[in-house]
Amino acid sequence: MRKKRPARVLFAALLFIVLYFLLFPYPLGRELVARPRWAVPVPPSGSPLAADPARPSWQFQLGNKFGYVQGDGSVQYSGTALYRVALSSTAFVNYTRLGTDWILQDRSGRRLASFSGNGYPLLGPEGSRIFNVKTDLSGIIELDRTGGALWERDFPALMTSVSLQGDSLLVGLLNGSLLLINSLGSPLFEYSPGGSRIPVVLGTAVAPDRSLIAAVCGIGPQYLTVLRRRNDGYAPFASLELPSDYRREVRMGFSPDSRYLFLEGPSGAGLFDPAGKAFRWVSLRGKLVGAAFPVSGRLAAIASSDGGRAQLAIEPPAGVAVSREEFSARELFLGTIDGQLLLGWDGQLARIDIEAM
Amino acid sequence: MSSWIRALASCAVILTAGLPVCALDWPVAARIITGTFGEDRGDHFHNGIDLGGGNQDVHPVLPGELVFRYDEASDYSSLPRGVGSFVVIHHDQDILSLYCHLQNGSLGPERAAYVPADRLGIIGDSGHANGPHLHFTVFDEEAGSTVNPLEFLPSLPDRQPPVIRHVLIAAGDQRQPLENGVSLKPGRAEILAEAYDLREDVAFSWPLAPASVSVSIDGVEVSRISFDSFQVVEGKAVLSGSTLSRGQVYDSSGLLRCGTVELRSGESHLRLAARDLAGNETVKIISFSVHE
Numbered sequence: 083m084r085k086k087r088p089a090r091v092l093f094a095a096l097l098f099i100v101l102y103f104l105l106f107p108y109p110l111g112r113e114l115v116a117r118p119r120w121a122v123p124v125p126p127s128g129s130p131l132a133a134d135p136a137r138p139s140w141q142f143q144l145g146n147k148f149g150y151v152q153g154d155g156s157v158q159y160s161g162t163a164l165y166r167v168a169l170s171s172t173a174f175v176n177y178t179r180l181g182t183d184w185i186l187q188d189r190s191g192r193r194l195a196s197f198s199g200n201g202y203p204l205l206g207p208e209g210s211r212i213f214n215v216k217t218d219l220s221g222i223i224e225l226d227r228t229g230g231a232l233w234e235r236d237f238p239a240l241m242t243s244v245s246l247q248g249d250s251l252l253v254g255l256l257n258g259s260l261l262l263i264n265s266l267g268s269p270l271f272e273y274s275p276g277g278s279r280i281p282v283v284l285g286t287a288v289a290p291d292r293s294l295i296a297a298v299c300g301i302g303p304q305y306l307t308v309l310r311r312r313n314d315g316y317a318p319f320a321s322l323e324l325p326s327d328y329r330r331e332v333r334m335g336f337s338p339d340s341r342y343l344f345l346e347g348p349s350g351a352g353l354f355d356p357a358g359k360a361f362r363w364v365s366l367r368g369k370l371v372g373a374a375f376p377v378s379g380r381l382a383a384i385a386s387s388d389g390g391r392a393q394l395a396i397e398p399p400a401g402v403a404v405s406r407e408e409f410s411a412r413e414l415f416l417g418t419i420d421g422q423l424l425l426g427w428d429g430q431l432a433r434i435d436i437e438a439m
Numbered sequence: 440m441s442s443w444i445r446a447l448a449s450c451a452v453i454l455t456a457g458l459p460v461c462a463l464d465w466p467v468a469a470r471i472i473t474g475t476f477g478e479d480r481g482d483h484f485h486n487g488i489d490l491g492g493g494n495q496d497v498h499p500v501l502p503g504e505l506v507f508r509y510d511e512a513s514d515y516s517s518l519p520r521g522v523g524s525f526v527v528i529h530h531d532q533d534i535l536s537l538y539c540h541l542q543n544g545s546l547g548p549e550r551a552a553y554v555p556a557d558r559l560g561i562i563g564d565s566g567h568a569n570g571p572h573l574h575f576t577v578f579d580e581e582a583g584s585t586v587n588p589l590e591f592l593p594s595l596p597d598r599q600p601p602v603i604r605h606v607l608i609a610a611g612d613q614r615q616p617l618e619n620g621v622s623l624k625p626g627r628a629e630i631l632a633e634a635y636d637l638r639e640d641v642a643f644s645w646p647l648a649p650a651s652v653s654v655s656i657d658g659v660e661v662s663r664i665s666f667d668s669f670q671v672v673e674g675k676a677v678l679s680g681s682t683l684s685r686g687q688v689y690d691s692s693g694l695l696r697c698g699t700v701e702l703r704s705g706e707s708h709l710r711l712a713a714r715d716l717a718g719n720e721t722v723k724i725i726s727f728s729v730h731e
Contacts, residue, residue: 179566199482201519219520219521235675239583245517256506267674330507332515
């Protein structure tokens, strides 16, 4: 009799577990699938296009081709850069190497304004702010829609990197200083990270909600410096020593929801989560070409290019890989379209939807 | 100004006296100066010198370490770079040298250390350049200034004096040529002139900024513009030792705003002098009378 009691207890426990899973099944996460929705060739410049200009469109730039494409694959505008193009989500300036007369055009190519400048034009991400970057990188002038100077500022050292979000312009300088400038051209905040043998700013990023600013700075060693907004400016929030030894500008930026920061690294892309101060590397070959955060920022898509081969990694910012593709591409672009991925390669554009199955 | 630059400055003084060279190396073998420090470039002072001479190799002017480079053909950039493909080398004493408009793709593999025998790239016309040339700039980071490279490079033969033409005097909105025998009203007036330097190594007439321009009236110097260096004060580049910004040195038509004089009744003599770094000087003396 004594020997049967443990067996009954064990049987009851097993029965309870089986019943628990039958009565209260745990929902498994649905599988995310990257599904190509359409692929279209980039039309030659000046092609008659049938897109409805009233519908939203998203910018792309693929080599010297640029334009705007709509959610269903209709190309609203396709152009070829005369020398370079200042591109924003709503407007662009296609400019020549030596020209001083610029035309601001909308997503359909219609003239919005024309003005002059001795430097090269730079647009804010939404196209509402126009800058004239002095050709020697010594200063910047913000222009109004008639070409008049709203403000002008010279810097004590060469500009190495800029990042623009709303009314905040973050300028990185050759002397290692970061300068945050407001919409009136006045410095809001100045910071020199230090800690390296040679001070220099190699990359800058402003979070879309302006809660954070970040920079890659210095040579020997190189640091990622993140600063968080305080009432009267920004204060150091995180500093990470990087394994890199870049002596050129580093591609970096924040996700549209300001939750993640990506930056180029020697063996891929770094992803920094300010909420948990967590940093990890996504292994990729070659130079970082772009990062996008589809599905409301639930996923990070990162593209790199290495001698005609492209790599695309799609994964949750803090998780394991969902998808990793490698393909041939001499030219590569990665952006977002209607919350999904917009991929461009060698004269083609494709929308890739991330769907739960 | 850092001790290093001061030492170089003293060497430059020695250099002009014909004593042993102690300065930067030239970055190119064939040296044809087509642009000088301080020229008006529309929205900024020209912050270095331009060197023509065709598609030649560009070398660092001193041993140093690569700080920053950009190749238009391959590198990412968050801003448009009118300097085209360029290289910045960090030297001792926080001196930086900058080499611009290099041929795209000529920068070679990225490396850290450079000596003057190494090639940085090849002269090109990348970026905002009318033709192949090297734009060369020297920064003194310790002093926070951009210095005139010609003061620290070995001197080149130059017997051609600067040119002074079209001297104007402006009071209020009125401008008139300032010529011998002219009669003027008393008060403050500005002297403007077309004053530029020429070099015999440039085969055509190519105006360059002189090293300095001074105005004296009746034997008393009232203003001097020296293109030695400039720095940024409150967000504006000004000539070092002054508060003169580009707009205060050049008018909208490119004339040099040489200085302001106080005109007093009687006969006066104005002396306008333009000097280049080789010591060549051109002086224009204009006698005029001032009456109510």
